[in-house]
Amino acid sequence: MNSTEWKKVSLDDPIQFIKGVGPKKALLLQKLQLTAIEDFLYFLPFRYEDRSQLKTISTLIPGEFSTFTAEVLNAGVIYMGRRKRVFEVIFQDETGTTRARWFRFNETYMLEKFKTGAKLIVSGKPTVNKRSGVEIVHPDTERVTDETTISLEGGKIVPVYHTTDGLHQKSMRSILSNVLEKYLPLVDEVLPEEIIRRHKLLTRSEAFQKAHFPPSADFIAKDLDTFKTPAQKRLIFEELFLIQTGLAYRKKHAGEIKTGMAFKTRGDLIKKFIKLLPFQLTEAQKRVLAEIMADLEKEKPMNRLIQGDVGSGKTIVALTALLTAVDNESQAALMVPTEILAEQHYLNIRPYCDALGIELALVTGTLKGKERKAIYQDIETGKTRIIVGTHSLVQKEIQFKQLGLAVVDEQHRFGVLQREAIGKKGNHPHLLIMTATPIPRSLALTIYGDMDVSFLDEFPPGRQPITTRVFYEKQQDKAYALMESELKMGRQAFVVCPLIEESEVMDLKAAVTVFESIQERFPHLAACLIHGKLKKEERQEIMSRFLRNEVQVLVATTVIEVGIDIPNATVMIIEHAERFGLAQLHQLRGRVGRGKHASHCLLAAYFPISEEGKARMKAMQNSRDGFEIAEEDLKIRGPGDFMGTRQSGLPVLKIANLIRDIKILDVARKEAFALIDRDPNLEAPENQPLKNAVHRLLGKHLPLMDII
Ligand code: ADP
Numbered sequence: 039m040n041s042t043e044w045k046k047v048s049l050d051d052p053i054q055f056i057k058g059v060g061p062k063k064a065l066l067l068q069k070l071q072l073t074a075i076e077d078f079l080y081f082l083p084f085r086y087e088d089r090s091q092l093k094t095i096s097t098l099i100p101g102e103f104s105t106f107t108a109e110v111l112n113a114g115v116i117y118m119g120r121r122k123r124v125f126e127v128i129f130q131d132e133t134g135t136t137r138a139r140w141f142r143f144n145e146t147y148m149l150e151k152f153k154t155g156a157k158l159i160v161s162g163k164p165t166v167n168k169r170s171g172v173e174i175v176h177p178d179t180e181r182v183t184d185e186t187t188i189s190l191e192g193g194k195i196v197p198v199y200h201t202t203d204g205l206h207q208k209s210m211r212s213i214l215s216n217v218l219e220k221y222l223p224l225v226d227e228v229l230p231e232e233i234i235r236r237h238k239l240l241t242r243s244e245a246f247q248k249a250h251f252p253p254s255a256d257f258i259a260k261d262l263d264t265f266k267t268p269a270q271k272r273l274i275f276e277e278l279f280l281i282q283t284g285l286a287y288r289k290k291h292a293g294e295i296k297t298g299m300a301f302k303t304r305g306d307l308i309k310k311f312i313k314l315l316p317f318q319l320t321e322a323q324k325r326v327l328a329e330i331m332a333d334l335e336k337e338k339p340m341n342r343l344i345q346g347d348v349g350s351g352k353t354i355v356a357l358t359a360l361l362t363a364v365d366n367e368s369q370a371a372l373m374v375p376t377e378i379l380a381e382q383h384y385l386n387i388r389p390y391c392d393a394l395g396i397e398l399a400l401v402t403g404t405l406k407g408k409e410r411k412a413i414y415q416d417i418e419t420g421k422t423r424i425i426v427g428t429h430s431l432v433q434k435e436i437q438f439k440q441l442g443l444a445v446v447d448e449q450h451r452f453g454v455l456q457r458e459a460i461g462k463k464g465n466h467p468h469l470l471i472m473t474a475t476p477i478p479r480s481l482a483l484t485i486y487g488d489m490d491v492s493f494l495d496e497f498p499p500g501r502q503p504i505t506t507r508v509f510y511e512k513q514q515d516k517a518y519a520l521m522e523s524e525l526k527m528g529r530q531a532f533v534v535c536p537l538i539e540e541s542e543v544m545d546l547k548a549a550v551t552v553f554e555s556i557q558e559r560f561p562h563l564a565a566c567l568i569h570g571k572l573k574k575e576e577r578q579e580i581m582s583r584f585l586r587n588e589v590q591v592l593v594a595t596t597v598i599e600v601g602i603d604i605p606n607a608t609v610m611i612i613e614h615a616e617r618f619g620l621a622q623l624h625q626l627r628g629r630v631g632r633g634k635h636a637s638h639c640l641l642a643a644y645f646p647i648s649e650e651g652k653a654r655m656k657a658m659q660n661s662r663d664g665f666e667i668a669e670e671d672l673k674i675r676g677p678g679d680f681m682g683t684r685q686s687g688l689p690v691l692k693i694a695n696l697i698r699d700i701k702i703l704d705v706a707r708k709e710a711f712a713l714i715d716r717d718p719n720l721e722a723p724e725n726q727p728l729k730n731a732v733h734r735l736l737g738k739h740l741p742l743m744d745i746i
């Protein structure tokens with residue numbers, strides 16, 4: 039579909055097209071990411087208030103949101119102390135009187151509005167003030183006029199939107215109401231009729247109307263607030279269905295590509311390699327390998343995700359796959375997110391390659407001059423068979439002779455686009471993606487909806503317990519004492535430094551401070567500092583000294599977050615743990631507990647600590663299970679922020695919530711995949727609106743293979 043065919047829908051109109059929205063309001067709205075009309079449609083209220091049941095003053099209950107009609111008995115400014123001004127109104131109806139107060143107000147406006155005898159609809163939550171009795175602070179009020187029946191405020195279910203400073207709830211409501219009035223006729227249906235019928239869904243425009251302004255008859259407070267009304271459910275379904283349709287489409291069509299690279303698996307090279315391993319593969323490793331081998335034997339390129347918690351032994355699985363490609367006269371690449379991890383993989387893999395007589399190369403951004411040229415050349419001629427590297431691997435200068443398999447490790451650190459870029463380095467090579475981010479199933483279905491998934495759900499035998507403890511502020515001496523006693527027993531420790539901000543320079547400064555204080559306190563210990571700014575040689579030197587136990591304490595920035603494997607390390611101290619995300623803490627903790635000894639993860643936390651920060655540390659203490667932790671993370675941060683979604687390249691969900699809406703996701707996914715089976719190119723006329731909608735939603739984010 040090319041852009042000239044796009045229907046120029048005016049839902050793209052800027053919000054200034056709505057009366058009453060000038061440049062000033064438009065700026066405020068921009069803060070809420072609201073610019074075009076369509077954004078407003080999707081900006082659903084986060085809560086609703088029931089003003090449909092009118093109360094009387096005598097039946098008001100403190101703490102309970104209520105609406106009543108009343109007359110102004112008296113109104114005016116009251117001074118409390120020298121500076122503080124309060125606007126006070128006494129309302130009365132036939133049952134009694136009550137007081138309302140405003141702390142922020144425009145006096146002229148208020149005096150005009152609250153003239154004695156004026157009749158108003160008042161909505162708010164009465165509270166009890168110790169000195170003055172029951173009162174309502176900052177109620178919403180509306181004058182009773184003939185128009186009241188059609189007003190947005192009185193006698194109705196009233197939406198409550200997130201707003202920003204300077205933008206009143208009332209303005210928001212009136213903007214939304216105007217948007218709906220003017221643009222609702224332009225809202226076309228996008229779902230196929232059959233699906234609407236089968237699931238008894240509201241039409242799209244009806245859903246928007248009712249989700250913003252629910253009719254009183256629909257009001258079941260609990261349902262509205264938990265997004266369970268038909269209007270809300272319809273919009274959630276639509277959002278998830280569109281994404282799943284795009285993913286189903288990709289999956290379907292990826293399967294049609296023939297590479298001609300059906301591999302022979304379990305050849306002599308693999309047999310030799312398995313004999314070299316110092317351990318037996320776990321049952322899970324064998325199972326996942328069998329799944330991979332079955333994929334590799336087909337001409338259709340593999341597109342598989344391995345999900346395995348930290349320490350489940352993904353590297354060996356990857357290496358077996360790489361060697362299978364080599365055994366089939368192909369090259370194979372392993373791409374990882376950090377240089378330090380690339381170096382570690384390279385060092386780990388090298389002995390096997392040496393023993394098997396396979397040329398191996400390391401490609402990172404630090405390669406320079408002649409060395410770089412030589413390495414690139416050997417890749418191009420096909421002399422080098424296995425290439426380990428960072429995202430430098432996808433740069434233009436690198437040409438593979440025949441890339442048969444690309445493995446992407448710690449995929450959550452890459453975006454979809456990088457994942458695809460490595461795939462483009464060959465003629466549709468097999469693709470294996472590995473992640474230690476234990477993505478909850480619901481999220482995995484969305485992010486990796488177009489891939490096959492294998493679960494490495496078993497740990498190598500002899501996994502040791504890790505005790506996780508939090509040390510607040512001044513208790514951190516205890517953490518370091520614990521570290522020292524472990525070191526005395528011959529163990530090693532990581533100290534990870536605070537994440538100051540997304541700036542390497544600042545992170546480094548903090549790391550230097552921690553490093554110096556450790557040197558000062560423990561002059562007899564061999565400590566080293568490692569960070570992203572070091573030269574490759576220095577870094578490799580430090581890592582290999584640490585691996586040989588010549589260095590006891592490794593102070594590091596988060597460069598060591600993923601993948602690093604030092605079995606003798608039993609202590610992980612995380613400085614300013616309150617600043618780290620949960621997934622990151624879990625990854626860091628995964629650096630210990632890998633050898634024969636019980637390990638410790640010590641979280642040094644400093645006040646002030648946010649509620650979320652506390653919840654994260656609690657989750658760390660409560661569980662070591664990556665899946666549980668990921669679920670917890672979703673709860674704490676919400677799906678929009680969950681690591682992986684933002685970087686996955688998928689659009690951030692506007693309405694759906696992957697925890698709350700898991701059931702709808704399942705239904706939407708099944709319907710989407712079934713539809714693509716029936717109409718693989720969405721060619722049927724009745725599917726055109728859907729095709730356009732999928733393109734609109736995903737076109738920017740996911741290359742839909744240029745067909746949709
Ligand atoms: P991750 O899944 O986090 O990448 P690694 O591949 O780094 O895990 O493996 C973690 C550790 O477990 C490594 O030291 C590795 O050598 C070891 N290991 C992997 N598989 C087995 C196995 N089947 N038996 C014993 N140890 C294993």
Ligand code: MG
Pocket residue numbers: 352353447601
């Ligand atoms: Mg790993």
